[in-house]
Amino acid sequence: MNTETVKKRMRRYINYYHLYRAILASAYYRRPSRSLTVIGVTGTDGKTTTTHLVYHILKESGRAVSMMSSVYAKIGSKEYDTGLHMTTPDAILVQKLLRQAVRHGDEYFVLETTSHAFDQNRNWGVHYKVGAITNVTPEHLDYHKTYDSYLRTKAKMLLRSDIALINRDDQSYEMLSGFAQAHHSNVKTFGLTHDADFHRDFKKELNLQITDFNNYNYLTAYGICITLGIPEEEILAALGTFVLPKGRMDLVYDKEFKILVDFAHTANSFEQLLKYVKKTTQRRIIHVFGAAGLRDAEKRPHMGAVSARYADIMIVTEEDHRTEDPQQIANEVIAGIPARQTRINNKTLIIELDRKKAIEQAIRLAKNGDIVVCTGKSHERSLARGEVEVPYDEYATIKEALSRRNK
Numbered sequence: 001m002n003t004e005t006v007k008k009r010m011r012r013y014i015n016y017y018h019l020y021r022a023i024l025a026s027a028y029y030r031r032p033s034r035s036l037t038v039i040g041v042t043g044t045d046g047k048t049t050t051t052h053l054v055y056h057i058l059k060e061s062g063r064a065v066s067m068m069s070s071v072y073a074k075i076g077s078k079e080y081d082t083g084l085h086m087t088t089p090d091a092i093l094v095q096k097l098l099r100q101a102v103r104h105g106d107e108y109f110v111l112e113t114t115s116h117a118f119d120q121n122r123n124w125g126v127h128y129k130v131g132a133i134t135n136v137t138p139e140h141l142d143y144h145k146t147y148d149s150y151l152r153t154k155a156k157m158l159l160r161s162d163i164a165l166i167n168r169d170d171q172s173y174e175m176l177s178g179f180a181q182a183h184h185s186n187v188k189t190f191g192l193t194h195d196a197d198f199h200r201d202f203k204k205e206l207n208l209q210i211t212d213f214n215n216y217n218y219l220t221a222y223g224i225c226i227t228l229g230i231p232e233e234e235i236l237a238a239l240g241t242f243v244l245p246k247g248r249m250d251l252v253y254d255k256e257f258k259i260l261v262d263f264a265h266t267a268n269s270f271e272q273l274l275k276y277v278k279k280t281t282q283r284r285i286i287h288v289f290g291a292a293g294l295r296d297a298e299k300r301p302h303m304g305a306v307s308a309r310y311a312d313i314m315i316v317t318e319e320d321h322r323t324e325d326p327q328q329i330a331n332e333v334i335a336g337i338p339a340r341q342t343r344i345n346n347k348t349l350i351i352e353l354d355r356k357k358a359i360e361q362a363i364r365l366a367k368n369g370d371i372v373v374c375t376g377k378s379h380e381r382s383l384a385r386g387e388v389e390v391p392y393d394e395y396a397t398i399k400e401a402l403s404r405r406n407k
Contacts, residue, residue, distance in 0.1 A: 014120060015119065015120050015121055018090075018091060018120040018121045018122050018124075019120075019121035019124055021090065021091045021092060021122075022091035022094075022095075022121050022122060022123070022124035022125055023124065023125065025091045025092040025094070025095035025096070025125070026091075026095055026124065026125030028095070029095040029096060029098065029099040030099070031125060032095060032098035032099040032101070032102045033098055033109070033125065033126045033127045033128075034127065035102045036098065036101060036102060036106060036107065036108065036109045037107055037108045037109070037129045037130075037228070038098075038108075038109045038110075038111055038126060038127060038128050038129055039054055039108065039109070039110045039111065039128065039129065039130050039131075039132075039224055039228070040111050040113050040126075040128040040130070040131040040132070040157055040160065040161060041054070041110065041111070041112050041113065041131075041132050041134065041220075041224075042112075042113045042114065042115065042118075042131070042132070042133055042134070042154055042157050043132075043133050043134030043135045043136060043154070043167075044134070044135055044136055044137045044266060044268065045134065045135060045137070045213065045264075045266060045268055045269045045272075046134040046135065046213065046214075046216065046217045046220070047069075047070070047112045047113075047114075047134060048069045048070050048071060048112060048245055048248065048263070049214060049217045049244060049245060049248050050132065050134055050217045050220045050221050050224075051067060051068075051069045051110050051111075051112040052067070052069060052071075052242075052244075052245045053217060053218065053220075053221035053239075053242055054067075054110045054221045054224050054225060055067040055074070055110045056238055056241075056242050057221060057225050057230065057234070057235050057238040057239070057242075058108050058110070058225070058228075058230070059238075060234070060237065060238035060241065061230055061231070061234040061235070061238060063107055063108055063230075064104070064105055064106045064107045064108065065106055065107065065108040065109065065110065066097070066100075066101040066104065066106045066108075066109050066110075067109065067110040067111070067112075068082060068089075068094070068097060068109075068110070068111050068112060069082075069110075069112040069245070070082070070112060070379075071245050071246055071247070071379050073097050075097055075100045075101050075104055075106075076104045076106075080097065089122075090122065091121075091122045091123070091124065091125075094111075094122065094123060094126065095125065098126070108228075111123075111126065111128075113157065115150060115153040115154050118153050118154070118156040118157070119153050123160075126160070127160070128157070128160050128161040128162070129161070129162050129163065129228075130161060130162070130163045130164075130165065130224050130227050130228060131157040131158065131160060131161030131163075131164050131165070132157075132164070132165040132166075132220050132223070132224055133154055133155075133157055133158075133164070133165070133166050133167065133172070133176065134167060134216065134217065134220055135167050135170040135171075135172060135216070135268075136150065136151050136154050136170065136171070136172035136176070137170075137171065137172075137266065137267075137268045148175075151172055151175055151176070152179070154172075154176075155175075155176055155179045155180075158176070158179065158180050158183060158187065159183055162186065163186045163187075163188065163227055164180065164186065164187045164188070165187070165188050165189070165190055165198075165220065165223050165224060165227070166180065166187060166188075166189055166190075167189070167190060167191060167216065167220070168189040168190060168191030168194045168195070168196035169191040169192055169193050169194055169196075169216075173189075188223065188227065190216075190219050190220055190222075190223040191219075192215065192216065192219065197223070198219060198222060198223035198226065200219055200222060201215065202215060202218045202219065202222070202239060203215045203218075206236070206239060206240055208239075208240075210249075211249070211272050211273065211275075211276040212272060212275075212276070213269070213272035213273075213276075214244075214249070218239055218242075221239075222235055222239070245379075246378070246379045247261055247262065247263045247378025247379035247394075248262060248263060248378070249262055249273070250262065250378070252395060252398055253372075253398070253402060256368050256369075257283075257366040257367065257368060257369060257370040257371065257372065258370070258371045258372065259363070259366075259371075259372045259374070259398055259402075260277065260371060260372070260373045260374070261374050261375075261378055261394055261395070261398070262373065262374075262375050262378060263375070263376070263377075263378035263379065264375040264376065265291075265292065265319070265375065265376045266299060266303070267299055267302035267303050267305070267306050269375075270289075270303055270306040270307060270375070271306050273373070273375070274287065274306065274307065274309070274310035274311065274373065275310060277310070277371055277373060278310045280371075281369065281370075281371050282369070283367070283368075283369035283370045283371070284312035284313060284367070284369075284370045284371075285310055285311045285312050285313075285370070285371050285373060286311065286312065286313040286315065286362045286365060286366060286370060286371070286372045286373065287307050287310075287311035287313070287314050287315065287373045287375070288315045288317060288355075288358050288359055288362045288372065288373070288374045288375070289303065289307060289314075289315075289316065289317070289319070289333075289373075289374075289375045289376055290316060290317045290318050290319030290321075290326075290329065290330070290333070290355070290376055291303055291319055291329050291332070291333050291376075292319050292320045292321070292322070292376075292384075293320060293321035293322035293323065293324035293326070293329055293384070294322045294323065294324060297332060300329065300332040300333045300335070300336070301332060301333065301335045301336030302336055303333055303336065304316070304333040304334050304335065304336035304337045305336035305337060305338075307337070308336070308337040308338070308347065311347070311373070312346075312347055312348065313347070313348040313349075313350065313362070313365060314337070314347070314348070314349050314350065315350045315351075315352055315358045315361060315362050316330045316333050316334060316349070316350070316351050316352075316358075317330075317351075317352050317353060317354070317355045317358035317359075318353050318354065318355050318358075318383065318385075319355070319376040319377065319383075320383060320384035320385075321384070321385065322384045322385075322386070322387075323386055323387065326353045327351075327353065330351050330353065334349060334351070337349060355377070355383065355392070355397070356397050356400075356401075359372075359374060359394075359397050359398060359401050360397075360400075360401040360404065360405075362374070362401075363398070363401045363402060363405050364401075364405055374394060374398070377392070377394045378394060380392070380394075381393060
């Protein structure tokens with residue numbers, strides 16, 4: 001039996017395992033999603049911000065709502081940990097928290113959902129009133145193998161939702177639109193530059209200091225809430241008071257130089273984030289980043305290439321290398337950085353595989369007006385080294401590095 005056959009059988013076993021757990025959990029907790037208006041959010045990037053945006057709008061407009069995102073779950077006034085490195089947790093926890101929301105008297109539940117959750121049936125039994133796909137760019141191809149397979153897995157949101165929203169401006173639109181026409185009759189679109197059902201530019205309308213990418217997140221949330229029947233004036237008021245969730249465009253230091261923490265971990269999210277940062281400064285960008293092990297290796301050189309386009313100093317470091325060689329991962333990242341371009345543009349490339357040391361070096365190198373951008377870890381509380389989860393806190397690491405610099 002070859003390795004590929006073994007992998008396929010193991011994947012099938014895992015999917016059945018999660019399906020059985022989901023069926024049992026749904027039955028045990030008496031199918032709680034039937035008693036809630038569940039809003040699902042999926043996509044390659046922007047899931048977490050959009051989830052928190054929808055939650056914030058509903059909360060501010062006086063609706064009883066709970067949510068689950070990659071940062072945490074919030075049921076009433078209580079926050080719950082949803083685990084490490086996972087957006088949609090185990091099916092039992094999903095159904096348990098949905099039932100708690102019902103007991104709390106909630107009407108709405110906002111659920112961030114991954115392609116893995118759809119593929120592995122972890123969200124079986126959850127019925128979505130509205131489901132939105134923020135975007136679909138190549139990611140997780142280590143698992144899904146092809147972009148087409150990844151996109152079709154994301155498209156399951158269309159089948160699970162009474163009303164679905166898709167991004168008219170995204171590269172995935174044509175395929176998702178075709179899928180929707182074949183399998184779903186109630187699909188709405190949102191977009192900034194095309195003729196879409198929901199067509200607004202909140203960055204200009206509300207004068208928001210947000211990235212172009214977050215502009216789409218705001219638009220997605222707006223489309224969802226309009227679809228739910230929330231009055232427009234209540235939505236706009238809430239958009240104006242929204243604060244990004246932890247680890248999303250998080251300015252953690254703003255004195256002689258700035259330090260920004262963001263969860264960006266794809267070439268597309270690098271592009272959106274660093275392009276925005278570049279517009280805000282005439283000084284240098286110092287970018288600390290890595291790429292996860294046992295994940296899509298094809299994206300690594302693209303991440304390096306995008307960082308080289310905008311950053312003046314690139315410090316390539318670890319980011320959950322798992323059982324892969326962190327040096328090999330770094331080599332694959334920097335393969336996308338043209339050496340000639342780096343020399344011509346007087347850019348600096350540093351490899352420091354210890355993330356704490358990398359951040360300390362970035363802060364030590366920072367001069368007046370510079371921006372240090374740390375991506376990839378954000379709110380997560382561990383580093384996956386080998387088969388061990390080592391406790392790690394990006395914020396504490398930055399604080400310690402600043403204290404050593406300022407001594």
